[in-house]
Each structure stands twice: as C-alpha cells, then as structure tokens.
Amino acid sequence: MILKKIYTEPKQLFEPVKFIDGINFIFGKKEQSTDTKKSLNGIGKSTFLDLLDFALLSSYRSDTSPRLMAAQQKGILKGLSVVLEFEVNQIEYAISRSFEEPNSVKFSINDSSFEDYSVDDLKRKLCKIIFLKKDYEGYFDEKWLRYLLLFFLKIQKPKKEKFTDPVKYIKELTAAELNQYLLFLMDIDNKLAHQNFKLQTDLKNIEPTIKGIKKFILESYGIQDIGEASSRVKTLIIEIEEIEKAIKSFNLSKQYQIDESRANKLTAEIKELWFLNHQDRKKIDAYRDSVHEEINVNPLKIKRMYEELNSLLANNIKKSLDEAIKFKKKLISSRQEFIEEEINQLVESIRERELEIEKKGIERRSFFAMLESEKAITDLTEAFKSLSNKQNEKASLESQTKIYQDLIREKNQIEQEEKKLEGKILDYSLKNEKEELAFSRLFRSIYNYLYPDLNDPSIFSISPNLDADSKLQINILPNNEMLSKGRNQGRTLIYDLAVLLNSIDKKINAPRFLVHDGIFDGMDKAHFIKLYEFLEEQKLQGKRFQYILTYNEEGTLTDNFGNADKVTTEKIEAEAILVLSPKKKLLGDF
Template sequence: MKLSKLYTNKSSLFNPIEFNDGLNVVLAEIHLPENKQKNSHNLGKSSLGTIIDFCLLSKRDPNLFLFKHEDVFKEFVFFLEVELASNSFLTIRRSVELASKISFMKHDLKFQDFSSVDISDWSHAEVPFDKSKTLLDGFLNLQSVAPYDFRKGIGFHLRSQIDYEDLFELRKYRGKHVDWKPYVAQILGFDGELVKNQYLHESSLKEKRKEIARKKAELGDVADGLSRIEGLIQIKQNELEQKQRVLDSFDFASQDQSKITQLVDGLDEEIAYLNQKLYSLELNNKRVQQSLQSTIISFDPEGARKLFDEAGVVFGGQIKKDFEQLIKFNRAISDERQAYLIKEREQIEQESQGLRSELSRLNSERSQNLKFIGSEDIFEKYKVATGDITAIRLDLSILERQRLLINELHTMQSEEKALQEICDFQTASLLSNINTQNSEKGSLFNNIRSYFTDIAQRVLGRNALISVDVNGEEHIYFKEELLNDSGGFTSGNRGHSYKKLLCVAYDLALQKAHLNDKYPHFVFHDGVFESLDDKLKENLLNVFREYTEMGVQSIITLIDSDLPKSKFSDEEIILMLHDADQGGRIFKMNSF
C-alpha cells in the first residue's frame, strides 16, 4: 500500500498533491522577516498528515481543525487515492459534513479525479463508518499486520511532531498497554496474540478475584462452613417433615407430647439452671459491694500516740513514721484492689443482665408451650403448628441461600485457579516466544534490530540498539538505547533530536523488514530536519534516498531554514508553501 494522490472538491482552495513512489518533500519557504524566528507558521505542512489520516478513516475528533472550524470546512470533500498490492488503485471519498459516510471507487489507472463524479456512480457509495473500516481493511489486505486491522498501526506511518517522544508508543495510543503493545509486538515479529491474551486473561483474573472478595463479604463468617450448613439443612428438613406429618394427620397428640417433653426436659431445666446462676451472681455482687465498702483504713497514728502516752509508753517518731508508711502501702494495695472489684462488679452486672433477658425469653416460651398443652382448641393448635412450619421453612430458605452462595464461591475459586493456570501458561509461552525471536538468527525481529542499528550508525555515527524482553510484572516491554564507543548506554538519546532520529530509524527499519509483505509501504515524518546540524541532515537524507530506492515511500516536511546542503530535485518536491500571501498555504484562505 502506498499513497498516490490527495485532492478535494475545491481545487482553487487546495491544490491536488500527487505522491511519488520514492521521496516526497513538502517544503515551506519563509519570506517575511517577522516569521523567520517563529516555531509555527500556520502554512499547513503539518496538517498534511492529519488530512491523510482523516481520509484513512480516523475517528471524528472535535479538536481536529476540520471540525473545530467546521464553518470553514463543512463544504470540503477529500479524496485520497492509494495504490494497492494488486497494482490497482482505490480512491476514498470522505466529506467533512458527512464524515460518517464514506464512498469508495476502485480503478486501474493512476492519478484520477473523481471529484465531479455523481455519488451514485461510486463503487460503494456513502457506506456507514464502521462498515467502511471493514470494507477498506479488505481492500488494503494488509496481511502482515493481521489479525489487526489497518487502523491499528496507521499512526506509526504518520509521525507528527508530538510522536517523536517514544519509538514504540505514540501519544494517541497512550493508555492501556493492551491497546498498543500487542500490535507493536506483532510488527516486530513476536506473537501479538500472546501479548493480548496475557493482558486479557490477567484482567479476567483480577475481576474474578474482586467477585470472590464481594462474595466472601456477603457470606461473612459462614464462607468456609459448607459442611455445617449441610448438617443444619438436614436437621431442619427432618423437623419440617415431622411437623408436616402431624399437620397432615390433624393429630396433635405427638405434638402435645413433644411440647411436654420440651417443657419438662428442656425449658424447666434451663430456667432452673439460669435462676441458680443468677442467684450466684447476685451473691457475688453483694460480696463485691461489701468489699468495696471495707477498703477504708480507719487507723489514726496521732490518736494511737496519745493512747500510748497515757499508758506511759513512749511512741517514738520512728514508730509513727513506720505506721504512716504502712498505711500508705495498704492504701495503695486497697486502691488497686478496689479497681479490680469495680471491674468485677461491672462484669457481674453485665452477665446478670444477659441472664435476665434469656430468662425472660425462656419463660415466655414456657408460657406459650403450657398454653398449647392446655388448649383444647384444635384450630389454635393447628395455627401454632402452621407457624412452626413457616418458621422452619424460613430457616431452611436462609440456609439454602447460604449453601447456594458458598457453592457459587467455590465455583468462582475454581475459575480463579483455572484462570491463574492460563495466565501462567500465557506468560511462559510469551517468554518462550520472546527468547526464540531474540536468539533465532534471521528472525524478523533480529532483521529489524540490525537495520535499526545500521541506520543509527550511518546517521548518528553511533550504535543503537532496540531490545524486547519482559519486565518485573512479566509483561513485554520495548526499549531503545544509544550506545557509546565502548558499547555502554549513553544519555544522548534523551535529547529531542536524537530521539527523533531514533524514531525515524525505527520506522525505516520496519519498512525494510516488511518490504516484501502486504504492509503500508509509506511513512510520513513531519519536521524531520528541524534542529539537526548539517552533517546529520546529510546523513539522514542519504538514508531516505537509499530506502526509497528499495521501495519505501517517504514523505517529509520541512521549512527552508532546515534544508540540507544537498538540493532536492523538482520531482522530489511535491508541494511548495510560503508565507508571502494566503496562496502559499496548503488551504489557500485566511489563517484559521
């Protein structure tokens, strides 16, 4: 695939551009002194790549100048003629006003003008946007980028000024690695599907783990209790069957007996036990209260001294001091003991309150059972039995819901394990693929790497290297390095000019490696000579010309101040722009 011709329905405002098979130069001359120091001249040389991208079905972007100034361009219709691998041609028609409707005309002759052909006479007229992409993908038949469509990598063939920041990741693709890394891996000779599937399966694994976390939160403490849940369900089912049999037979004798047994053997014993326990707690509480009151020390050393004086005994100062220390010591012990007693009292009161609540519930249940036994109203007993069945069924429903959730959790955990195994397999397969392509002599990647190094050496006078490996997260990563004379890494590639030249070297290396493939054999570089010294310009121009002789179609833009010493031929210059008047702009109109 190569570009052949670009034109519009308004030839007076946009001159048709016919592309060469080799080097194509868009040159802007700056005549006005006030414009010579400007970085941007609004002549439209950089817009050429955007227009080509628009004709190759880029999405409608409100920030694109065609739509940002739609009042100026709404009547424009663009036509891009491309050469297909079959040596036939395809013209793509796309208007600004109806950008979602695209028409196609296939033909055998080059440099045609279909701007005046009625829309009804086109081979495929006003095809909807999504269908147009599929149709164009079929026409182009770029098998070397399969299974990806032509749009996936078209940006790598249209390098704008902002796309010289990174060889492998264009600014327009920045975002999720799964959106661009698989394609880059594919065109470099690796298995792009392995890269894509690794990301997709890892994403599925992360989502599955989130689902498991949500399910565990929903289950709470019973998440790991399937066996216990099954046992409780069995008990409840047995109770339900027994209650249902009683209800079906309308015979409540066994029900009465059950209530009596429950009352005598169960409730009364439990009530008696709890009453005894509550009595014991109240005794302990009384003991604690008394202990708290007895912690006051009533000994008076001064009174004791007077008593000893009256008895004729000398109460020495040391004895008094010892008594005061003894009192202080006992008071400290008493304070500590009092704290423990207060804590014990609080615990007793808390436990007593719980016992009283439980006794209240049991006494209520005892009262209901006695009422049931004493009732001679069979309908009352039927109602109570029905209520019991409803309660059991509700319990069963809750238990079965918990069982269902636990089984779902176990299924998710099995799926998580399977996904983890798939991810491990994908990672191992990817690593094997990367190692094979890196080590296999004559592999597509090693050829690209060799061409890249050769171009960098010829242009920059230094060796450069591209490498592909896996990072700490076991994901594929791409890296370029500019080497010094000893083969070590140098910081030279951090400069914008060097980075730009490495991007060009990468693009041309890809072109050469895919020269015999069904691949887009054109590449557009905007402002490629800007900020380069004369030697670098000459070296780069020589490489461009050599690669165009191989069959690569190169389109470059520059201003006259960036011209290399070597002259461009008239055939190589496909478009001349200037700032003398509006006729020198790519769109011959006032600046927009």
C-alpha cells in the first residue's frame, strides 16, 4: 500500500498534500521573530496525521480523536469530507469520509464512481486488500484492519504517553492479543499466538462468571462454601418429602374424616351465606332508599351471569333479587312501620347466618387441627405453597450449582488446552528458527547502522515465557544505554523499520508507509542524520516506501551530528510535503 494524496472537499482546508517515495517531512518552521520551540506546538502537524487516520477509518470519538472533534465543534469541519487516494499492487483506490456522517464511507476503485459502504463493511474489505497474504501459514482475520494499521500509524495523542514499548504499540491491548498481530506483520506463523489469545480470552471471560455465580449461590442460599450446596439440596429433598407426606396424610385421614370435597363444600356454603348476608344488607339499603329510587335490576340477566359458576347459586341469587324487588315495591307504597319490621327481620336473618358462618368456620378449621398442633401448616393452600417454594428452591439451587460445576469443568478443559499449547510453544523457536533468524539479521543491520557506537549481543528474539499470559515474549533491545536517552523511541524506530523493510524484502502484502509523529523529540540528532542516510540508501536500492515523520526546526545541525550538510533545515523544508508555521497553521487560527 502506497499513499498518493490527501485533501478535503468541497472546501479545501489546505492545499492537497501529495505523498512521495522515501522520507515525507511534516515540517514545523519557525518564524523569524520566533525563537522558542513552544511556538511550533499546535500548528497542525499531528492534526494532519489525524486526518490521514480518519480517512483510514479510525473511530471518531472525543477520546480517540480529540483534535478533530474539537475542530468540528468549532464548525471548522462542518460539511467537509476527507479524501485519501492510495494504491495497492498498482490498483488505484480512494476513500471519502464525511465528518457529518463518519459511519458512512464512499469508496472508489481505479477512478470508478464512488460507492457507499458502512465503516465496518469497508474495514473488512480494506483489510483483505491491504493485508491478505496468499501463502501465509498462520491465522488472519478480516476484522483486524485497525489493529494492524495502528502499527504503521504512530500518532501522538494529547495527554498520552509517547512511544510506549514497541511490542505494546496499542496500550489498551494485552501482550497475548498483540503477539498474533506482530507475528503476522513479521510474516512469522502466528497460529499458536492466536490459539493462546483465544484461550486467555476464554479464561478471562469464564473466571468472573464463575466468581459471580458462586457469590450468588452463597448469598442467596445462606451457605458459607459452595460445597454446602449439595448438602442444602439433600435437606430440601427431605423437607419436600415430609410436606408431601403431610399433605397425603391430610387428605386421607379417617380420624378426622377429611377430604377435599368436604372442605370445598364447606367453603362454598360459607361463601353462599356471606353472599346472602350481602344481599340482605343490600335489601335493607333498598328499603331505606326505595322512596327515591326506581327499580332497574334485571334478575334474569344476573341469574345468567352466575349460572356459569353455579346454577344453584344463580337460582338463589335470582330468587333473592326477586324478593328484594318485591319488597322494594311494597316499601314504595307501605307505611314506615312496615319498612322497619322488614328491616328487623332482615337483620335477624343476617345475625342467624353469621352464627351459621361461625359454626361452619369452626368445623372447617377443625380439619387442620392435626397439622396446626404440630406447628406445620394451617391450610392446604399453605401446604402446597410451601411445597412449591421448596421445590422451586431445590430446582434453582440444583440448576445454579450445575451451571457452576459446568463452568468449572469448562475452565479445567481450557487450562488443559493451555498446558498442551505450552508444550507446543516450547518447540516454537525451533520450528520458526529460519524466519526469526532472517528478521533478526535485518533488525541488527538497522541497529548497527543507526547506532554504530553501541554493541549489544542481545537485540532481538522470540522466546517462550510460560509464566506470562502471552506465553511468547518478543524481546527488543532489552537493556542498553540507548533506553536512557530516547526511552522507547529508539527501540520503536528500529523495530518498526525492520517490519516495514521485511515486508518489502519478502514482497508481502502490507503498507509501505510508516508514520512516526515526534519520534525524534528529545533524541540525539546524530541518530536523525543516520536515519536520513539509511533511508536514502534504501531508496537508492530500489525499495519503494514512505517514511512520514513530523519534525520541528530546531536550529543548525552541526558536524557534531555527522554529515550535517546532508540534512540542513533548508533541505528539509524544500523536501517537506507539508510546511506549517505559527502563521500558517493547518486549520487557520483554530
């Protein structure tokens, strides 16, 4: 993949930038009246690279694209799209992505008309276009686009640590996950790394689930240890059997002549007496209000309503209503003494029925005396409710315990697979010795060129580390004086160049560009000059690549830095693909 050009439309925020083969400087130039380096911050160098990243389908949120989001909130990017033109294997492509609708992207092949894609769909398509290798023996996933591209796009973010460990190039991801991407980019078989990542992911997912369900069981059932769950189930089984036995005894006891039909009959009789009392009270109200009310009750209609429940009850209801209406008609034309007499009779009837209700209630309660005396249950309804609750508790506990045990078994199986994988990883170096050695030679040649004064016998290796989740450890310049000067910048520089040049030497599908934003901040300028010379030599050898870096004017490079005449400020400015200054910012005064 070679970058061609980037610009905005329909309005141009800046002149279209054309990428070139070799070194692409994004240059921060001082103004004549300016002497401080601080004035070169915020002129748009990193923002320009953000636009490139945006065109390559980066996520567009305030935490991932703070500079662009701030510009959009100011209205600077309103109505604009970024267009990136590039080529892969001599086929021309173009991406157009709008800031207004970042999840909808336009894509063109060989100057054809743009077609609409969702970001996710185009990510998968681009991943295959840019990274798919025909003869690669390892694992590849078309969902990897952004994970792989971020290796080639080292763009500094506000308040983020600069140039972390080169192996940890995406800080948020684990080494176990990153290993599969790094081995893929180095064209070394990554199947074991991918298998390990899957196993570690499964373990990571299953462990909190096991912990959560264990906590739920302990707290829900009042037990101290998960082993008590089995004992609790047995206790519930015994309690269920005892309740079932009590219910069976309750239904068949000859001593108390108890059966369900008799209990139901008593309940029905009590309810009927309640209803008759209710009706008589309604009659009393009707007598007292008869002078002011009309008769609008339809006994036949009410009878039909109750016939669905109980025909005898319905007849009684109808009869009672008929009598009530009859009495009401009499009341309308009778004297007050007659009304009082009828009310007294109804009150007496209600009292007699209440006595009957109490008697039948005593009789019904006697059916439960046996169970009540043993402080068990006082009603069949409570018996079945208690039985149901314990059966549900038993079923739930058994179910939760089974899930817990299944998860433990699954975890054990994963750990067994992990042990098998560890055995294969011990043989990993031997199996991939040829590829690893070839990459190590390339790495050493870059290291010796850029840092000729340093001599470290241990500069690159891939070794088993079974104590770590990653299982494989990629070692890059473990300990030397270079780290005290440029921290991880020097390690990142060498390793990234090795991956880029390895892809070129082996003619494998991968980006031929590499973006380093501010990598030389604080580094010895002699290394910058050596890098320039090294890349110029690679270009003369016919290697096609694009090394894109931001660089600020910092004064004269003297002979103390090597061949300083090759890399003058004037030369950098002349070769730069984009020159920015405090008076010529990328987005104006924003």
